[in-house]
Each structure stands twice: as structure tokens, then as C-alpha cells.
Amino acid sequence: MDKIYSIPKSEPVSFKKILDEFVTELKKTEFPENDQDVQRLMGMERKNTVYEKVKSSTSLELLDSPDDVRVAPYVPGISEFKRKTTKQNLTIDARLNSVQKLIKEKEASYGSPFIKTQDSFKQVHTPVNPADHNLEPFSDVVISVRFYRPKTDTPLKRRTYPTFSEEFKCLGSNFLSELRDKISCVCNKKRFFELSENPKVENPEKLCDPGFFFIENTFYNDMRNPANADYSEVIREWSRKKTKCYQKIPFQTRRMEKTRFIDLEVSLGFPQLYQHHGNCEHLFTFSYVELLSIHTCLVRELYPLLKSVNAYNAKFCHMCGKREYVYVVKNSKRQLHDPAYLCSVCFISFHYVNGKKVDEFNAYRLVSYNEKLDDHECFIVEHLEVFDDIDESVEEEEEGPGPSKIKKEI
Structure with a gap:
């Protein structure tokens, strides 16, 4: 991977070790639960008058002012403000040629399926009822996994770059197979056959769905279905017989349905590989690790949690540009x-x-x-x-x- 994408590989880290270090640091820190604890930590147990004066002078309410500009909190996929068009936002003379040209370009771009956009966030409704929370804060790590479409050679011999596809939040206690079940791909649960002679014939049912994650020289195969083939076998055999530089690499195999994220040791930010449906490849990286806290989702059933998805993932018809391709x-x-x-x-x-x-x-x-x-x-x-x-x-x-x-x- 480092030779193909020219990305330096950092030293692998253990998610379990990161969790243990987080917990150890937390135990060293005392968090005040009430005013008495705050007063004690400030050394003002017998200085109630001074403490009340300090408390009142540092109140957050003093930061508010009637003249302040209203700032709405940013939540991906959620907004309480209605978006305004270019015409509604104009504060200058709309008769200017430059303004008229801007309006024309904006109106022409609205609704076009061929316009590439930035990553759009898919709205995920997180339960706000504490009764639905079944995870304890600081009991696990949350790992961000970002998926990309790999770069390819075009007919014009120009190499494309990896394109962001989607991002998931995974718990350390999640199995790799749980993440695989949520990855979006047009090849999921389908078999494709040539049907130009009879476009009405149905595609046959897919009886098996093999695939693997290749992480740090280890193939994690999906063997939940006994009919699934081991895609990594032919790769390991090729590395042993055909290439001298790979013969010394200790490739290993494990089952993804029995491997949790907390058991992995990975190089953060370095591209890994998910392959299924024969040769359908997806690159992914472990981009971020944080401790599960009260500010993150505390519902176990929602993980792996889809955080964002590229709006340009959907392809539209090359002829009409109005409907999704079939x-x-x-x-x-x-x-x-x-x-x-x-x-x-x-x-x-x-x-x-x-x-x-x-x-x-x-x-x-x-x-x-x-x-x-x-x-x-x-x-x-x-x-x-x-x-x-x-x-x-x-x-x-x-x-x-x-x-x-x-x-x-x-």
C-alpha cells in the first residue's frame, strides 16, 4: 500500500492499549460532582463568601448580551434555518450584469445530477431518552472508519485519486462482520449476468457472499456462511511462489465474525483493503480514536453508526440525467x-x-x-x-x- 499510494506507514497502535491508557488517566483525575467538591478543589472550604463572589463573577450568563448575533449550533443533517436562494440573499442592486450572471449560473446548477458536491451528512436520529442508553461512558473506544473508492487507470491513461465514500463510527466491542453488513455497495447480495437478449430475465439468487478485510498483513475472512470461499487463499499462495519480496511477510488469516475492533493493532491513517464480489475493492482507513463519552451516542444497537456519506455516490442515467441508473x-x-x-x-x-x-x-x-x-x-x-x-x-x-x-x- 505504501508503494502504491506513497503514504508513509506509522507504527501500529493497539486499540486495547489506547482504552487502558484512557481509563488509567481518568482514574487519576477527580471530577467534581457538586458545588462542595468544586469549593474543596479550589481550597475554599471555609471561605463561602469568597467562593460565592468568584462563582457569580465567572457565571456564563455574564457572556450573554441582547446585542449578540444569534449563532445556531451546527448539527450535521439538521438545521432550524431554511436555506435562502441567491435572490433572497442579495443586498445589492440586482440589475448589475455580474449579479444577473451569478443568478443565472446558480439557477442552472440547481437540481443537476452531474454537479460534484462536498461530503453530505446523512441524518441519524440518536435517541435522546436516557432510558434507551445502554452504554456506560468511558467504557469503550469509538473508532472512525472512512471508506474510499480506490484510484484506477482511465482509458486515457490518467490515474484517478481515491474518492471518499462513507464514514462509520464503530465501537471497540463491535465485530468486523457488523461493519461489513453496513457497507454500501451496488454489488451487495447480487449476481450479475449478461442479459441483453432478454432484459426481463431475473438475476439468479446469490447463495454465498465471501469477502475479507486485509488489515496489517492479516486477512479477516467472512466465514459465517459455510459456502463462502476464502478469497485470500489464492493471494497467499501467489505471494509464496511468485514473489521473493513477499515470501518473508507472515500473512495470517482470521475470521471477521470472531474478531472485535478492540483486538486490532493498526496504523492510523494508512489505507487498508476490503474486497468482496470477486474483485470489488474498497479502501478504508482508521482515521480517529476517541473515548466513549456522554457526548457520543450511547445506544449499542446503532453501532456501527453511519456518520457521513458522499452525495456523489449515486450515479444517474447518462442519457436523461433524471433517474438513477439500472x-x-x-x-x-x-x-x-x-x-x-x-x-x-x-x-x-x-x-x-x-x-x-x-x-x-x-x-x-x-x-x-x-x-x-x-x-x-x-x-x-x-x-x-x-x-x-x-x-x-x-x-x-x-x-x-x-x-x-x-x-x-x-
Whole structure:
């Protein structure tokens, strides 16, 4: 990893050791629980008058002023203020050419699915009722795990950079398998087969779901399902026979469903690997470690807790730009992109005429046939069979490949 991403690797740290050190430091510190404890720690046990004077002079209420600007506390995903448009925020003459140009650019960008944005926070409702809290403060560590899409080589031979995907908060007592079950990926619980000849056929059920975390020269395999294969076996075999530089590395294997985060020793900030679905790779880093406190979520069932997600994770149709893609088209001479991501409407209307495949291409569907269909898509799907029985001798209005008659009737 350090050779591929040019990131220096720091000395691995033990999460269990960090927790023990936190607890040891806390035991050395005495936290006052009432005014008597504060007065005693200040050495004013018999100076009640002086203590009351100091207390009143340092009150936080003295910091308030009627003329202060109101500051709203920032909570990711939650805001009590309604966002204003560019026009509402204008305090200068709106007739200026520069202002008119700004308004035009802003209005054109609103709603565009192709605009890249910063990390958007997914709102997670944390229970505020103390009765729901089942974790004791300072009893565990909270570990931030950030996932990235790895960099790849594009057809133009330009190397892309890792892109942030999502971030989780994990307890030291969480198993690695609990985190794996919450990782978002289009490949989760799906098998993809080429279906361009019959776009209505369903993808077969996925009976096994192997995968592993590669952390500090150890493969943590998911063996909850006996049918899961050990993906790391072929990698370890290759390292033993084909490469001299890796023969001395003591690669180990463990089961992720039996390994807790507290048992790990990792290099903070250094990229690790999660791989599943054959060759679907996700990079991740252990970015931050803190002690569980009253300011963090104290509900065990919510962990691993999704903290943030990249808003650009969702891809939209390359043709209409309005709906999420359902089909992936490859090796098509009629598409500008390879692979091309298309919704059901654009895929069926552009690649099929009279219910028959136009030109050569490979197609894969990422969801069930009737999943994620709106009214418009349902109409096209239902009428696709109507054109399957059309007599081929009937002359078409337009020759050559092009949008199907389904689109014309709509």
C-alpha cells in the first residue's frame, strides 16, 4: 500500500492499549460532582463568601448580551434555518450584469445530477431518552472508519485519486462482520449476468457472499456462511511462489465474525483493503480514536453508526440525467461512454426496436426487474411485450437503429 499510494506507514497502535491508557488517566483525575467538591478543589472550604463572589463573577450568563448575533449550533443533517436562494440573499442592486450572471449560473446548477458536491451528512436520529442508553461512558473506544473508492487507470491513461465514500463510527466491542453488513455497495447480495437478449430475465439468487478485510498483513475472512470461499487463499499462495519480496511477510488469516475492533493493532491513517464480489475493492482507513463519552451516542444497537456519506455516490442515467441508473451497458458502439449507466426508460427505448436487440452490446442489470420503477418506466416495461409479437413485414417509419416505437407512443 505504501508503494502504491506513497503514504508513509506509522507504527501500529493497539486499540486495547489506547482504552487502558484512557481509563488509567481518568482514574487519576477527580471530577467534581457538586458545588462542595468544586469549593474543596479550589481550597475554599471555609471561605463561602469568597467562593460565592468568584462563582457569580465567572457565571456564563455574564457572556450573554441582547446585542449578540444569534449563532445556531451546527448539527450535521439538521438545521432550524431554511436555506435562502441567491435572490433572497442579495443586498445589492440586482440589475448589475455580474449579479444577473451569478443568478443565472446558480439557477442552472440547481437540481443537476452531474454537479460534484462536498461530503453530505446523512441524518441519524440518536435517541435522546436516557432510558434507551445502554452504554456506560468511558467504557469503550469509538473508532472512525472512512471508506474510499480506490484510484484506477482511465482509458486515457490518467490515474484517478481515491474518492471518499462513507464514514462509520464503530465501537471497540463491535465485530468486523457488523461493519461489513453496513457497507454500501451496488454489488451487495447480487449476481450479475449478461442479459441483453432478454432484459426481463431475473438475476439468479446469490447463495454465498465471501469477502475479507486485509488489515496489517492479516486477512479477516467472512466465514459465517459455510459456502463462502476464502478469497485470500489464492493471494497467499501467489505471494509464496511468485514473489521473493513477499515470501518473508507472515500473512495470517482470521475470521471477521470472531474478531472485535478492540483486538486490532493498526496504523492510523494508512489505507487498508476490503474486497468482496470477486474483485470489488474498497479502501478504508482508521482515521480517529476517541473515548466513549456522554457526548457520543450511547445506544449499542446503532453501532456501527453511519456518520457521513458522499452525495456523489449515486450515479444517474447518462442519457436523461433524471433517474438513477439500472442497467450497465458495455461494448456498445452507439454509446459515448463505456461502460454506460442507463435507466430502464433510456435503455429499452434506445437499444430495442420492435422488441428486438439493436446492434451488438452487453447489458447487466443491477436491481430486480420491477425494482425502482416509476409510473413512466412501468408503462414502458408493460408495453415492451406488445412489440415482441409485431409482424416483421410491417414497414418501420424510420430505417436503421434508433429510438423504438415505445418512445414514440409515449
